[in-house]
Amino acid sequence: MKKFKTFIDKFEDNNIYYNDFDFVTNSQLNWINKSPLVYKMYRDNPHMRQETPALMFGRAFHLCILEPERFVEEVMEYPEVNRRTKDGKETIANFEKEHKGKVLLKKEDMNTVLRMRNKIYSYEECDTLLNSGGIAEQVSVWEDEDTGVLCKCKADYVNLEEGYIVDIKTTIDAHPDKFSYSMRKYGYDKQSAFYSDAFGVKDFYFVVIEKTSPYNIGVYKCSEETMNTGRIKYKNLLGVYKDYFVDKNQEVESFLWEGEI
Secondary structure, three states, X not given: XXXXXXXXXXXXXXHHHHHOOOOEOHHHHHHHHHOHHHHXXXXXXXXXXXXXXXXXXXXXXXXXXXXXXXXHHHEEEOOOOOOOOHHHHHHHHHHHHHOOOOEEEOHHHHHHHHHHHHHXXXXXHHHHHHOOOOEEEEEEEEEOOOOOOEEEEEEEEEEOOOOEEEEEEEEOOOOHHHHHHHHHHHOHHHHHHHHHHHHXXXXXXXXXXXXXXXXXXXXXXXXXXXXXXXXXXXXXXXXXXXXXXXXXXXXXXOOOOOOOO
């Protein structure tokens, strides 16, 4: 696998990383999976990629767990005001203007993030995985050996010495049955293979925590079958990307699916 180490420092900047489309990410493959037109739509319309409150919450939680110093600097709590009044609306507007680019959370969401962090580190299994001498928010940049497509990923936590990656997910239900469903629905098997191949590690763990009290947690190691299935998925999608956007063998347009279901 051909690596591009010179891009790693560049892509540590999130603004550069998430606005670059020369290197394909797992999230971009999710768009490709819907259709090449969906990928093109998000690529060409940056305003459609703006963060939702749910994404803001997830970003804040990841910073709190993985990069506590950045969490203090980048995550801000909204002032407690009556948002229905003129003065309250003005206060909120000024606060958002003053802290543009920061992650802004309501007080209840900030408290939830902190409680979730404390819950994760109260379990030895999680603490051991996330405090073993690895590196948080680690970038890898490479050329896929089968398709020649340029790829990149940013893993939550990588321990190259022990050969594993940890990805943290927030969820409504961390029960094994529910998360297995989420694995299929959101393509987490694809993510596990994509990231593991990027860093050349064998093991991939998901640490999954519920967003409501009592904040149940699941720690799941991906099986070899899961990784193999995910690898087939991401390789196929890289092939679709290459066909449409590198070789340009097909026109990017909406799909019409037909058949019985």
